[in-house]
Amino acid sequence: MLAAWFRLKYPHVAIGALASSSPILNFENMTSPYSFNSIITQDFRSESENCYQVIKGSWQQIEETATRPGGLEVLRRSFRICKNYIDADLLEGWLQTAYIYTAMTDYPTPSNFLNPLPAYPVKQMCKAIDNPTVGNDTFAKLYGAANIYYNNTGNATCFDLADDSDPHGLGGWQWQACTEMILPTSGNNEESIFPASQWKYSGRETYCRDRFGIQPRPNWITTEFGGHDIERVLKRFGSNIIFFNGLRDPWSGGGVLKNISESIVAIVEKEGAHHVDLRFSSSEDPKWLQDVRKREVQIISQWISQYYLDLAHTSS
Numbered sequence: 001m002l003a004a005w006f007r008l009k010y011p012h013v014a015i016g017a018l019a020s021s022s023p024i025l026n027f028e029n030m031t032s033p034y035s036f037n038s039i040i041t042q043d044f045r046s047e048s049e050n051c052y053q054v055i056k057g058s059w060q061q062i063e064e065t066a067t068r069p070g071g072l073e074v075l076r077r078s079f080r081i082c083k084n085y086i087d088a089d090l091l092e093g094w095l096q097t098a099y100i101y102t103a104m105t106d107y108p109t110p111s112n113f114l115n116p117l118p119a120y121p122v123k124q125m126c127k128a129i130d131n132p133t134v135g136n137d138t139f140a141k142l143y144g145a146a147n148i149y150y151n152n153t154g155n156a157t158c159f160d161l162a163d164d165s166d167p168h169g170l171g172g173w174q175w176q177a178c179t180e181m182i183l184p185t186s187g188n189n190e191e192s193i194f195p196a197s198q199w200k201y202s203g204r205e206t207y208c209r210d211r212f213g214i215q216p217r218p219n220w221i222t223t224e225f226g227g228h229d230i231e232r233v234l235k236r237f238g239s240n241i242i243f244f245n246g247l248r249d250p251w252s253g254g255g256v257l258k259n260i261s262e263s264i265v266a267i268v269e270k271e272g273a274h275h276v277d278l279r280f281s282s283s284e285d286p287k288w289l290q291d292v293r294k295r296e297v298q299i300i301s302q303w304i305s306q307y308y309l310d311l312a313h314t315s316s
Contacts, residue, residue, distance in 0.1 A: 016240030026254025033187035033199030035253030051126035178208035246272015
């Protein structure tokens with residue numbers, strides 16, 4: 001996002017920008033608040049209908065179990081939660097985080113971006129859920145799936161729901177999501193893999209006031225950088241931007257998915273996940289990913305050649 005905006009704001013400083021997985025349209029009244037979780041839903045459903053149904057039906061089971069006498073202890077044992085703390089909301093949040101980040105980083109090769117993960121981790125999660133050896137035990141299925149995200153190394157002996165360490169600096173993101181980056185992403189329709197819910201700006205506002213004592217600025221980004229009528233505006237004033245989006249990335253719903261002009265190009269890959277094009281290349285990379293990177297390099301090379309050509313003409 002910063003790359004795209006930098007190019008638009010400072011065309012005399014940057015020759016061009018590669019805006020990878022950049023949801024610059026994911027703001028007020030431009031992208032549906034249901035889009036983000038709908039893509040996550042589709043990621044899991046495309047692997048296995050049973051996998052999707054098991055996760056979708058599990059939230060009610062967790063809540064019903066938690067309200068029964070001894071139910072929290074059942075949940076603790078089922079999910080190998082450490083003995084210091086457990087409640088249903090935290091457990092559900094812990095599972096949702098695993099599904100969201102796994103969908104976002106559904107890379108075709110092993111990665112260590114957020115947690116150590118195998119190649120195609122959504123597929124691996126669904127394999128764990130569809131594993132016939134656990135029978136009809138929903139919690140055993142979910143535990144197997146959660147292990148893909150939280151314990152791929154096999155080193156964890158229990159999971160601490162009260163752990164508030166922040167190894168990825170996501171606290172910084174929470175601050176941004178309360179000041180400038182008001183991206184509506186948490187709506188869930190009836191088809192969603194998560195419980196149905198509406199996005200309400202007032203909910204974000206209350207959270208931000210309670211957490212940081214600040215008032216969000218939901219219109220600041222689109223005032224400062226634009227976004228509404230992006231096609232018309234960029235066609236007239238922008239140039240030399242590549243927008244890459246992988247359609248397995250939940251952020252792609254707020255991305256630029258079609259060419260705007262000759263030099264503002266959208267590269268869309270249906271198998272791609274979050275900024276997969278910027279990851280280290282590997283001999284295991286599929287052909288589509290190699291092709292995406294080649295195309296990006298080719299376009300950037302043209303920009304640079306044109307720049308030096310213009311420079312030569314100007315100086316002569």
